[in-house]
Amino acid sequence: MSTEQPWSRAKGPFAAVFTAPALWLLFFFLVPLAIIWAYSFGTTQGLTDIDINGTFSNYVRIADPVYIEVFVKSLWYAALTTFLCLVVGFPVALAITFSSDRQKVWLLLLIMLPFWTNLLVRTYALMAVLRTEGFVNDMLGWVGLGPWPLLHNNFAVVFGLVYVNLPFLVLPLYSALDRLDRSLLEASLDLGAGHIRTIFEVVVPLALPGILSGLLITFIPALGSYLTPDLLGGPDSQMIANVIERQFKRANDWPFGSALSFILMYLTFFAIAAQGLVAKRRKGLEQ
Amino acid sequence: MSKKAAPLDYLSRWPLRLWLVLVAIFLYAPLLTLMAFSFNDSRRNIVWQGFTLDWYGAVFQDSDLLTAFGNSLTIAAISTVVSLILGAMVAVACWRFRFPLKPAFEGALALPIVVPEICMGVAMLVFFSRVMPWPDDLPWPFSLGAIIIAHISFSFPFVAVIVRARLASFNRELEEAAKDLGASEWRAFMDVLVPHMKPALIAGALLAFTLSLDDFVITFFTAGPDTVTFPVKVYSMVRFSVTPEVNAASTLLIVVTVLLTAIGLKMQGKDVAKMEGGQ
Amino acid sequence: MAEPLIRIEGVCKRFGDFAAVDNVDLAIEEGEFFALLGPSGCGKTTLLRMLAGLEVPTEGRILIDGKDMEGIPPNKRPVNMVFQSYAVFPHMTVEQNVGYGLRIDGVAKDERAQRVQEALGLVKLDGFEKRKPDQLSGGQRQRVALARALVKRPRVLLLDEPLSALDAKLREAMRSELAIIQDKVGVTFVMVTHDQDEALAMACRCGVMNKGVLQQVATPSDLYEYPANRFVADFIGSVNLFEGKLVIDETSQALIEADGARVWVDHGVTGATGGTVWAALRPEKIELSHREEGGHRPPVAAGTPEGANMLAGTVRHYSYLGSETVYEIEAAGGRMIKVLRSNVRRYEDRGFDYDQPVWLSWSPQSPAVLLS
Numbered sequence: 001m002s003t004e005q006p007w008s009r010a011k012g013p014f015a016a017v018f019t020a021p022a023l024w025l026l027f028f029f030l031v032p033l034a035i036i037w038a039y040s041f042g043t044t045q046g047l048t049d050i051d052i053n054g055t056f057s058n059y060v061r062i063a064d065p066v067y068i069e070v071f072v073k074s075l076w077y078a079a080l081t082t083f084l085c086l087v088v089g090f091p092v093a094l095a096i097t098f099s100s101d102r103q104k105v106w107l108l109l110l111i112m113l114p115f116w117t118n119l120l121v122r123t124y125a126l127m128a129v130l131r132t133e134g135f136v137n138d139m140l141g142w143v144g145l146g147p148w149p150l151l152h153n154n155f156a157v158v159f160g161l162v163y164v165n166l167p168f169l170v171l172p173l174y175s176a177l178d179r180l181d182r183s184l185l186e187a188s189l190d191l192g193a194g195h196i197r198t199i200f201e202v203v204v205p206l207a208l209p210g211i212l213s214g215l216l217i218t219f220i221p222a223l224g225s226y227l228t229p230d231l232l233g234g235p236d237s238q239m240i241a242n243v244i245e246r247q248f249k250r251a252n253d254w255p256f257g258s259a260l261s262f263i264l265m266y267l268t269f270f271a272i273a274a275q276g277l278v279a280k281r282r283k284g285l286e287q
Numbered sequence: 288m289s290k291k292a293a294p295l296d297y298l299s300r301w302p303l304r305l306w307l308v309l310v311a312i313f314l315y316a317p318l319l320t321l322m323a324f325s326f327n328d329s330r331r332n333i334v335w336q337g338f339t340l341d342w343y344g345a346v347f348q349d350s351d352l353l354t355a356f357g358n359s360l361t362i363a364a365i366s367t368v369v370s371l372i373l374g375a376m377v378a379v380a381c382w383r384f385r386f387p388l389k390p391a392f393e394g395a396l397a398l399p400i401v402v403p404e405i406c407m408g409v410a411m412l413v414f415f416s417r418v419m420p421w422p423d424d425l426p427w428p429f430s431l432g433a434i435i436i437a438h439i440s441f442s443f444p445f446v447a448v449i450v451r452a453r454l455a456s457f458n459r460e461l462e463e464a465a466k467d468l469g470a471s472e473w474r475a476f477m478d479v480l481v482p483h484m485k486p487a488l489i490a491g492a493l494l495a496f497t498l499s500l501d502d503f504v505i506t507f508f509t510a511g512p513d514t515v516t517f518p519v520k521v522y523s524m525v526r527f528s529v530t531p532e533v534n535a536a537s538t539l540l541i542v543v544t545v546l547l548t549a550i551g552l553k554m555q556g557k558d559v560a561k562m563e564g565g566q
Numbered sequence: 567m568a569e570p571l572i573r574i575e576g577v578c579k580r581f582g583d584f585a586a587v588d589n590v591d592l593a594i595e596e597g598e599f600f601a602l603l604g605p606s607g608c609g610k611t612t613l614l615r616m617l618a619g620l621e622v623p624t625e626g627r628i629l630i631d632g633k634d635m636e637g638i639p640p641n642k643r644p645v646n647m648v649f650q651s652y653a654v655f656p657h658m659t660v661e662q663n664v665g666y667g668l669r670i671d672g673v674a675k676d677e678r679a680q681r682v683q684e685a686l687g688l689v690k691l692d693g694f695e696k697r698k699p700d701q702l703s704g705g706q707r708q709r710v711a712l713a714r715a716l717v718k719r720p721r722v723l724l725l726d727e728p729l730s731a732l733d734a735k736l737r738e739a740m741r742s743e744l745a746i747i748q749d750k751v752g753v754t755f756v757m758v759t760h761d762q763d764e765a766l767a768m769a770c771r772c773g774v775m776n777k778g779v780l781q782q783v784a785t786p787s788d789l790y791e792y793p794a795n796r797f798v799a800d801f802i803g804s805v806n807l808f809e810g811k812l813v814i815d816e817t818s819q820a821l822i823e824a825d826g827a828r829v830w831v832d833h834g835v836t837g838a839t840g841g842t843v844w845a846a847l848r849p850e851k852i853e854l855s856h857r858e859e860g861g862h863r864p865p866v867a868a869g870t871p872e873g874a875n876m877l878a879g880t881v882r883h884y885s886y887l888g889s890e891t892v893y894e895i896e897a898a899g900g901r902m903i904k905v906l907r908s909n910v911r912r913y914e915d916r917g918f919d920y921d922q923p924v925w926l927s928w929s930p931q932s933p934a935v936l937l938s
Contacts, residue, residue, distance in 0.1 A: 004382075004383065004384060004385040005383060005384055005385065006384070006385050006386075007384045007385065007386040010384070013383075013472060014380065014383075014384050014386070016376075017376040017377070017379045017380040017383075018376070018377070018380040018384070018386075020372075020373060020376060021373040021374070021376050021377035021380070021443065021447075022377070022392070024373055024439070024440070024443070025377075025395060025396060025399075025440075025444075028414075028436050028437070028439070028440045029398065029399055029407075029410075029440045030395060030398075031414065031418070032407075032410035032411055032413060032414035032418075033398075033402070033406075033407075033410050035410065035413050035414060035417070035418065036406075036409060036410050036413055039413065088310060088313075091303055091306045091307075092306065092307060092310055094297055094303070095297050095298045095303045095306075095307055097297075098295050098296060098297045098298065099297075099298040100298075103298060107307075109552075110311060110314075111314075112548070113545065113548065114314045114315070114318065116497050116544050116545075116547075116548050117318065117540075117541055117544050118500065118501050118517075118518060118537075118540055118541075118544065119501055119503060119518075120503050120518040120521050120522060120525075121318075121321070121521070121537040121540055121541060122317070122318065124321070124521065124525050124533065124537060125317035125318050125320065125321040125537070126317050127525070128317070128320060128321055128324065128534075129316065129317045129320055135316075135320050163313070163314070163317070166310075166313075166314070181651060181653065182295065183649045183650070183651050183653035184653050184655060184656075185295060186294075186295065186618075186620050186640070186647075186649070186653065187647070187649055187653035187654075187655070187711075187714075188655075188666070189294055189295075189619075189620070189639070189640040189641050190618055190619075190620070190640050190641070190645075190646055190647045190715075191641075191646065191666055191667035191670060191714065191715075191718065192641045192642075192667050192670040192671055192718070193641055193666075193667075193670045194639075194641055195294075197670065201666075202655060205657045206655075206656065206657055220401060220403070221403070221404075223403065224403025224404060224405050224406070226404065226405050226504050227503055227504065227522075231525065231526075240405075241403065241404075241405035241504075244405050244406075244409060245405065245409075248409050248412060248508070254413065257409060258409070258413075261403075261405065261406040261409055261410075262406075264403055264405070264406060265402060265403065265406050268401060268402070268403060269401075272401060292622065293620060293621050293622055294619065294620060294639055294640055295620075
């Protein structure tokens with residue numbers, strides 16, 4: 001923006017608003033991250049001491065098939081969750097976009113309220129419903145099915161991830177669709193295309209940057225999920241975050257946990273960079 | 288019905304209506320079941336046995352749970368206030384000034400938003416156990432300091448994003464007009480810029496409060512045995528067993544959340560209406 | 567008479583209590599260039615969108631080619647539209663935009679390419695095939711929208727405020743060009759506009775709408791010279807209105823007694839019921855002459871009743887507009903009257919200055935008598 005003022009021309013006001021947040025960010029965020037980054041190149045000495053000696057052994061250990069499997073599984077669950085959220089959420093976002101202003105407020109509230117509700121409470125609610133003696137199996141029992149094991153398995157994890165993350169996708173999807181020029185859709189209908197054709201030929205290409213950022217906003221927290229696999233999953237449902245937690249709280253191998261954390265962060269950054277690249281490529285089309 | 292609907296009026300098409308109903312059931316059925324069973328007169332939480340308020344009584348006699356609830360609200364309140372101040376300041380700084388390494392700084396500021404919770408959690412764990420051990424013998428609420436600091440770290444960048452977006456729509460001429468009419472830099476800031484930021488500050492406060500109240504993972508890593516928050520307490524209860532008492536406590540939290548959201552939206556709605564009316 | 571191409575019967579569109587379009591009946595003939603004219607919010611765009619199928623009437627029927635359009639979605643109608651914002655797909659090239667409708671219809675590739683070329687030639691955009699919309703000017707984008715709609719060979723082309731987003735010079739050029747294109751392709755055009763000049767210059771017939779109601783359908787000159795009511799008289803061009811009572815109403819003459827003015831016309835008024843009527847007098851149809859103490863009165867037509875079709879006034883203001891000058895004259899009783907004089911000669915002294923006493927006079931053929 002051309003209205004930005006060089007800091008040197010108003011040192012007093014600049015220092016007044018800049019110093020405190022910058023120092024906070026440095027001390028209470030960047031420094032802690034830097035420490036675990038350093039730890040990831042160290043080894044545990046004795047019970048508590050960590051010797052930062054520049055070793056890559058922690059990263060080499062991740063190449064163990066056990067951990068590779070955890071990473072692949074985490075990526076797969078996150079991708080599957082994101083895809084399912086897209087399938088479930090797209091029609092919802094579409095309906096909200098083209099509803100009247102009054103309806104819009106209520107529909108957005110409908111999506112937002114669970115989003116504002118405590119994650120742990122939501123996960124717990126799901127546990128109660130999915131239990132073998134839970135609500136869903138009761139219903140299945142009435143129609144002569146089940147009981148099926150719905151909790152403490154991989155199904156429950158993905159189900160829970162979709163449940164928890166759906167609002168994350170619907171909201172950005174809605175804002176992406178809402179920015180579209182309605183007359184473009186009308187022009188497509190007018191020129192002979194049906195609704196499905198219009199969605200694929202006009203809506204999706206034009207809203208793609210917004211859709212992608214919505215997918216990213218869903219994918220990142222899904223990838224780093226801790227609570228959902230921990231509470232809903234079975235013994236084989238561990239995701240990266242659960243493994244990291246174990247290194248810090250139980251196995252007491254901080255350097256290895258740090259290395260795992262950074263790999264998770266790099267994966268996150270990679271996803272962001274990939275999305276940024278695609279968005280940039282398409283930017284010319286959006287004007 | 289659908290015969291009389293305009294082609295883009297998707298909401299009046301029955302397949303989409305059905306879809307919306309199913310999604311609403313998906314989102315709300317678990318929560319409503321949870322709330323309903325908090326009034327169930329049975330320890331086993333499965334079959335409806337009759338109405339009771341016993342579990343709420345149990346919640347209000349469970350001093351651990353009450354302490355945890357009080358801790359959560361205190362942490363959320365303090366963290367919201369500090370996040371609001373820091374977030375607004377940094378938003379103004381980035382909006383107003385050009386300074387060296389600004390893109391790098393903005394990138395760093397976005398980090399707490401994108402970094403996975405677990406990574407931030409372990410970083411905080413290490414920081415508060417090795418670099419700046421938080422004394423455990425401090426009087427309440429200072430004993431909660433480590434958790435509060437962690438919460439501010441991940442909340443204030445969110446506030447900054449919201450305030451910054453709002454500032455983008457600020458008409459610089461308003462500030463110039465204030466100065467032209469004799470206001471000092473500080474007066475112009477307080478009289479013109481802050482009122483403009485107000486809706487974003489309300490939205491930011493609401494978000495910071497909910498983020499703090501909602502957080503489990505980062506708190507889980509920062510909390511000591513004596514500084515348990517509500518989610519951490521519920522987590523340990525859930526691990527142990529699913530009891531109607533947890534249902535009751537959760538219901539209370541849901542009610543608090545809904546009330547806060549309603550108040551926040553109302554304040555925001557009024558404020559936005561006022562701003563728009565005044566223009 | 568043959569069935570008109572478009573027949574609109576008793577069409578209403580209500581949004582809650584508000585009637586955007588109120589009981590409109592209209593027939594549009596094959597090959598016509600029809601303009602729907604009215605102030606913003608008068609329902610003209612809603613009516614156009616109902617033709618396209620983008621809105622659904624609350625009541626009434628729309629027939630195109632004798633076929634009831636009820637329940638037929640926009641993609642199945644023999645009409646195409648040029649949107650106000652043009653709605654050119656930003657992610658497609660000019661060629662892809664124009665070919666979109668043909669591709670949807672499954673037209674073979676070769677034929678498609680050929681028809682796209684023809685359409686682009688028609689709107690003079692040859693050589694722009696590979697451009698993206700953001701590399702085009704507003705006028706060029708509009709041509710793309712036009713070609714895209716015409717290439718489908720619709721029975722009716724709908725144009726929503728087609729010239730409103732263009733600058734003044736381009737707008738004038740496009741007016742004649744649109745008329746030429748219409749002539750070439752022979753497609754029926756239905757255009758919506760709030761700009762009366764545009765409608766008068768381009769259309770064969772115009773429908774004037776206000777508050778959802780169709781006020782009058784007529785040729786441009788009939789709209790101007792024989793307005794159906796005060797709204798039309800006032801909306802099309804500029805007008806002086808005299809409100810009064812009919813004191814004489816015979817087959818060959820009528821006299822209106824307005825407050826401080828008498829208006830005499832050389833024809834009877836049909837349908838008058840003795841209530842209030844209005845005489846509408848266009849500013850260019852009033853003569854202006856000097857008024858001096860004891861001087862001559864301006865001549866009036868034979869048979870004019872005493873004191874009719876003449877007013878004493880004083881020049882209060884004038885605006886020199888180059889080709890003409892608009893005078894604002896204060897007549898007796900404070901009535902303000904607009905008079906327009908063409909500046910025919912370069913050296914002519916304008917002759918009328920502020921606060922000068924003048925006579926206003928007009929012929930009995932000039933006023934239009936309005937009943938509502």
